[in-house]
Amino acid sequence: MTAPLARLPRPPRLAYCRECGQPFYPRRHDQAFCVDACRRKRNDRERSQGRTALPLILAWRLERKPGALGALTRFADEVADGERKRRREHAAIREQVEGRVGR
Numbered sequence: 001m002t003a004p005l006a007r008l009p010r011p012p013r014l015a016y017c018r019e020c021g022q023p024f025y026p027r028r029h030d031q032a033f034c035v036d037a038c039r040r041k042r043n044d045r046e047r048s049q050g051r052t053a054l055p056l057i058l059a060w061r062l063e064r065k066p067g068a069l070g071a072l073t074r075f076a077d078e079v080a081d082g083e084r085k086r087r088r089e090h091a092a093i094r095e096q097v098e099g100r101v102g103r
C-alpha cells in the first residue's frame with residue numbers, strides 16, 4: 001500500500017536568490033535570499049537608493065527646483081541600469097542551471 005500523498009515529504013523546490021541569483025533550496029516557503037548577507041545587501045542598497053531618491057523627489061515636486069526632474073531622472077536611470085544588469089546576470093545563471101537540469 002502507498003502512503004497518502006499528504007504524508008509524503010515534499011521534494012525540495014529550487015529557488016533563486018533575489019540578490020545574487022544563485023539557486024538554493026529554501027528552508028521556508030517565502031525565503032527570497034540564499035543567505036542573510038544577500039538579504040542585508042539588498043536591503044542596504046534599497047535603503048540607500050531611497051535616501052538618495054527622496055530629496056530628489058522633494059526638490060522636484062515640493063520645492064520645484066530647476067533641474068530637479070533631470071537629477072531625479074538621471075538617478076532613476078542609474079537604478080534601472082543596475083537592476084537591468086542584475087536581471088541579465090540572474091537570467092544567465094538560471095539558464096545555466098535549468099539547461100543543465102533539462103539534459
Ligand SMILES: [Zn+2]
Nearest residue numbers: 017020034038
Ligand atoms: Zn544570494
